[in-house]
Amino acid sequence: MLKSFQRIKGLGVFADYAPPAGTVEFGVKNIIYGWNYSGKTTLSRLVAMLQSRTLNPELPQCSFTIATDTGNVTEANFHSTSHVVRVFNSDFVAENLNFAGSHFRPILLLGSESEAAQKEIERYEAMHKRAVDGAADRSKEAAAATRAMSSAKTTASATIKKAIGLVAAFGSTQLDAELRTINLGLENHALETEAFEADIKLAHASAKESLPAIAMVTVQMSLADLSARASTLLAKKPDLANTIAHLVDNPPVETWVQMGLHLHQAKTACEFCGGDLAPERLKTLGEHFSKDLDDHKRAVEQLAQQAEAAKLTIAERKDVELNAPLKEQFVKANADFQQALVAYNAELEALRVRLVSKLAAPFVTVEPEPYDGKAAETVTRKLEALNAVFKGHNEVKDNFPAEKDAAIERLKLHFAQEFKEAQYLDKFATDQARRERHRMRYESCAAKLRTEINRLKAIISQAQLGREEINKRIENLLGGESVQIAVVATAEGERFQLVRRDGKPARHLSEGEKTAIAFSFFLTKLREIKEFGKAIVYIDDPISSLDSNHIFQVAAIIKETFFHQPVVNAPWTTRCKQVFFSTHNFEFFSLLRELKPEGKNAALYLVKRIGPKTSSLLNMPESMHRYDSEYHFLFHVLDEFHNSADKTDLKVLMLLPNAVRRFVELYTYSKYPDRRMSPVDARAERVFGGEKAKRILKTLHYFSHANNVERMYENSDLMCDIEAAVGDLMEHLQASDPDHLVALRAAVA
The missing domain is CATH 3.40.50.300 (P-loop containing nucleotide triphosphate hydrolases)
Structure with missing residues (x-):
C-alpha cells in the first residue's frame, strides 16, 4: 500500500x-x-x-x-x-x-465456471504434446530406417550393376522393382552355384563367345525285325533223313566233323588218326551235312551277325559343349539315354547268343524270347529328351541376345533375393508398419485431443470472455449501436480489433468513444x-x-x-x-x-x-469540500479574488484563467443551451456583448492552458487584464443577473 x-x-x-x-x-x-x-x-x-x-x-x-x-x-x-x-x-x-483499425493484444480472462475446464485444457495440452512428440518420434525412427535402407539399396544396386556388368541404369529404383517381384513370393529366385556362375558368364559374354550348335542324334533300330526272324530260325529243324544219330546227339562232334570234312575229299585215310577212310563213310557223312542244313546254319549265322551289327552306338557329348543352363539337363538326359542303349543292346546280345547256340546245335529247337518292344520305346523316349536338350542349346545360340537378357534378369532377381535376406526386408517392413501404426495412433490421439481442446477453448475462450465483458462495458457507456470489440485469429493467436456493428474495422473514432473504450478495456483487464x-x-x-x-x-x-x-x-x-x-x-x-x-x-x-x-x-482545501458542483467552486474562486485586497499572488493568478474560462463556459451554456450557439465565443458575445466578451475571452484564451503558463511571466501587462476580465464578469452578474449572483453567494457562504 x-x-x-x-x-x-x-x-x-x-x-x-x-x-x-x-x-x-x-x-x-x-x-x-x-x-x-x-x-x-x-x-x-x-x-x-x-x-x-x-x-x-x-x-x-x-x-x-x-x-x-x-x-x-x-x-x-x-x-x-x-x-x-x-x-x-x-x-x-x-x-x-x-x-486505427488494426488488431491489438487481447484481454485474457477466466470465468469461475471455466476454471475446471481450463485445467482440463492444460491436461489435454500436455497429453496432446506427448502425442505429437510420440508421432514425431515414430516419424523420425521411420525416416532414419528409410534413410539407412535407402543407403543400403544404393550400395547394393551399385554392387549388382558391377557384378552383372550392366550398361543400363540400375539404382535403388530398379532394385525396388526387382524386390516387388521377389515379394510376390511365387518362387525362390536364388540361383544354385553352377547356375549362378553360368548366368554370370552369359551375362558377361558377347555374341562371339556363344558355343557351336549340336547336331540332333538319330538311330536305326531293327530289334523287332531281328527278333521276328530269329524266332523262325530258332524253331526250325533241318531235314533228318540221312542224319547220323551220333552226330545229332553230339553237336560238338558234329561241328568238328563238319569243319574237317572238306579236308578228306578224295582221301582214303583219316587225316586225324591215319586210319582207312572208306568211300562209303565219306558218302554217309556228306549226306548228313546236307544242303538244307548248310543253308539253315548259314541263315542262322548271318542273323547272328546282323544282331551284332544292329547294336546302337553314338558319339558321346561333353557337358562343356552345352550352354551352362542346360548342362544339368544334359547330364541327366544323356545318362538316361545311355542306359536305354545298354538295355537295348543287351536284348540284341541275348538274341545273338541264342542264334549262336542254334548254330552250334542246328537240330535243337530253341524257344524264342517273347519281344515286347519296351527297350526300343525307351530308347526312343530318352533320345527325344536328349535331343530336346540339344535343341535348347541350339536355340540359345540362335537367340543369344534374348538368352543373355534372360540370364541378366535371373541374376537381378538372384541378387534382389540375396539383398532381401541380408537386409531382413520382411522384418524391416514389419518394423516400419509398426512405426506407422504407432504414428497414426499418436496422430489420431492428438487429433482427438485437439478437437476436445478446441471445443473447450471455444466454450471458455479467454479472449472471447474478455471480449464479452469489455463489450458490455462499452455498450453501457456508448449504447447498443456503439463500437464493439471483435476477436480475430492471427498468426500470433487471438487478437482484439475494434469494429463497427457492420463488422468493418472502426476508424475515425470520436474522443468520447476512445475514452469509453479505453476505460472499459482497462477495467476489464483488471480481471486478469x-x-x-x-x-x-x-x-x-x-x-x-x-x-x-x-x-x-x-x-x-x-x-x-x-x-x-x-x-x-x-x-x-x-x-x-x-x-x-x-x-x-x-x-x-x-x-x-x-x-x-x-x-x-x-x-x-x-x-x-x-x-x-x-x-x-x-x-x-477545506473550502472545496463545501461545494456540490464545479460551478459553485469556480464562482467561489472568482468571487474571492474579486473581493480580495491583494490581487498579485501568483499562485492565485495562475488558477484564474482556467477558472474564468470554465465558469464562462458553464454560465453561458446555462443561458443558451442551443447547439447552434455551442462555441463559447458566440455564447459570450450574446450574453456580455461583443466588446466585453472579447475583453474577457482574449486574456482567458491566452492563459487558460498550462502549456502557455510561462507566458504569465513573459506578458505581465496582459496579466493585469485578468483582474479586469474578472471585474467585467462580476459587474455583468451584478447588473444583468443579480438574483443569480445572490443565489451563488448564498450557496458558497
Missing part, C-alpha cells in the same frame, strides 16, 4: 517536490483534483513505473521516494518492488489499444489479476471528452468495480488494496467524493501549478 510521495525530483512539473507540512497519508480511496496540465498525469506515470519496473523513457533523470507499508520505494530499488500496481492513463491507452485484493490501482482522468450523462455512468461503474459493503450495515471498503483517482472535472470529483468509504480511509488532494515548471500535491 502506498503511503505518500516523500520526494520527487526531475519528474516533469515536479522539479523538486516534498509534501507540504500536514499532508495526510494516502488512504484506501484517494482522489486528486487538478486542472489540465497541473501534473495529474505525471503522478500517474510515477506510479506506473512501479507496475512496469522500468523508468519512463520520457523521464530518465528523475529520482523519487515513495513511502509504502513495506518500506520506501526509490529509483534505486523500484525494479524489485513486490507491489501489484495497475495504472490507467494516456500511456496505457497508447500501449494497449489501436484506434488473480489476487485483485492485493492490487493498487491508479486511474487518471477516465472521463475525458465524455458528457455529463456518461460521467454519471463512469462513476457508477467505478462504484461497482472498486467498492463494496461486505455485509449489510458493515463499513464500505475497496475491492482492491488501494485505489487512486485523478481528474480535472469537478462534477466527477464530486461524484467520486460521495462514494464510500469516507473519513480516514478516504483522502482528498489538490494538484496545482505554483510556478512555470513547478506543481505541488497538497491536501484538498
Whole structure:
C-alpha cells in the first residue's frame, strides 16, 4: 500500500517536490483534483513505473521516494518492488489499444465456471504434446530406417550393376522393382552355384563367345525285325533223313566233323588218326551235312551277325559343349539315354547268343524270347529328351541376345533375393508398419485431443470472455449501436480489433468513444489479476471528452468495480488494496467524493501549478469540500479574488484563467443551451456583448492552458487584464443577473 510521495525530483512539473507540512497519508480511496496540465498525469506515470519496473523513457533523470507499508520505494530499488500496481492513463491507452483499425493484444480472462475446464485444457495440452512428440518420434525412427535402407539399396544396386556388368541404369529404383517381384513370393529366385556362375558368364559374354550348335542324334533300330526272324530260325529243324544219330546227339562232334570234312575229299585215310577212310563213310557223312542244313546254319549265322551289327552306338557329348543352363539337363538326359542303349543292346546280345547256340546245335529247337518292344520305346523316349536338350542349346545360340537378357534378369532377381535376406526386408517392413501404426495412433490421439481442446477453448475462450465483458462495458457507456470489440485469429493467436456493428474495422473514432473504450478495456483487464485484493490501482482522468450523462455512468461503474459493503450495515471498503483517482472535472470529483468509504480511509488532494515548471500535491482545501458542483467552486474562486485586497499572488493568478474560462463556459451554456450557439465565443458575445466578451475571452484564451503558463511571466501587462476580465464578469452578474449572483453567494457562504 502506498503511503505518500516523500520526494520527487526531475519528474516533469515536479522539479523538486516534498509534501507540504500536514499532508495526510494516502488512504484506501484517494482522489486528486487538478486542472489540465497541473501534473495529474505525471503522478500517474510515477506510479506506473512501479507496475512496469522500468523508468519512463520520457523521464530518465528523475529520482523519487515513495513511502509504502513495506518500506520506501526509490529509483534505486523500484525494479524489485513486490507491489501489484495497475495504472490507467494516456500511456496505457497508447500501449494497449489501436484506434486505427488494426488488431491489438487481447484481454485474457477466466470465468469461475471455466476454471475446471481450463485445467482440463492444460491436461489435454500436455497429453496432446506427448502425442505429437510420440508421432514425431515414430516419424523420425521411420525416416532414419528409410534413410539407412535407402543407403543400403544404393550400395547394393551399385554392387549388382558391377557384378552383372550392366550398361543400363540400375539404382535403388530398379532394385525396388526387382524386390516387388521377389515379394510376390511365387518362387525362390536364388540361383544354385553352377547356375549362378553360368548366368554370370552369359551375362558377361558377347555374341562371339556363344558355343557351336549340336547336331540332333538319330538311330536305326531293327530289334523287332531281328527278333521276328530269329524266332523262325530258332524253331526250325533241318531235314533228318540221312542224319547220323551220333552226330545229332553230339553237336560238338558234329561241328568238328563238319569243319574237317572238306579236308578228306578224295582221301582214303583219316587225316586225324591215319586210319582207312572208306568211300562209303565219306558218302554217309556228306549226306548228313546236307544242303538244307548248310543253308539253315548259314541263315542262322548271318542273323547272328546282323544282331551284332544292329547294336546302337553314338558319339558321346561333353557337358562343356552345352550352354551352362542346360548342362544339368544334359547330364541327366544323356545318362538316361545311355542306359536305354545298354538295355537295348543287351536284348540284341541275348538274341545273338541264342542264334549262336542254334548254330552250334542246328537240330535243337530253341524257344524264342517273347519281344515286347519296351527297350526300343525307351530308347526312343530318352533320345527325344536328349535331343530336346540339344535343341535348347541350339536355340540359345540362335537367340543369344534374348538368352543373355534372360540370364541378366535371373541374376537381378538372384541378387534382389540375396539383398532381401541380408537386409531382413520382411522384418524391416514389419518394423516400419509398426512405426506407422504407432504414428497414426499418436496422430489420431492428438487429433482427438485437439478437437476436445478446441471445443473447450471455444466454450471458455479467454479472449472471447474478455471480449464479452469489455463489450458490455462499452455498450453501457456508448449504447447498443456503439463500437464493439471483435476477436480475430492471427498468426500470433487471438487478437482484439475494434469494429463497427457492420463488422468493418472502426476508424475515425470520436474522443468520447476512445475514452469509453479505453476505460472499459482497462477495467476489464483488471480481471486478469488473480489476487485483485492485493492490487493498487491508479486511474487518471477516465472521463475525458465524455458528457455529463456518461460521467454519471463512469462513476457508477467505478462504484461497482472498486467498492463494496461486505455485509449489510458493515463499513464500505475497496475491492482492491488501494485505489487512486485523478481528474480535472469537478462534477466527477464530486461524484467520486460521495462514494464510500469516507473519513480516514478516504483522502482528498489538490494538484496545482505554483510556478512555470513547478506543481505541488497538497491536501484538498477545506473550502472545496463545501461545494456540490464545479460551478459553485469556480464562482467561489472568482468571487474571492474579486473581493480580495491583494490581487498579485501568483499562485492565485495562475488558477484564474482556467477558472474564468470554465465558469464562462458553464454560465453561458446555462443561458443558451442551443447547439447552434455551442462555441463559447458566440455564447459570450450574446450574453456580455461583443466588446466585453472579447475583453474577457482574449486574456482567458491566452492563459487558460498550462502549456502557455510561462507566458504569465513573459506578458505581465496582459496579466493585469485578468483582474479586469474578472471585474467585467462580476459587474455583468451584478447588473444583468443579480438574483443569480445572490443565489451563488448564498450557496458558497
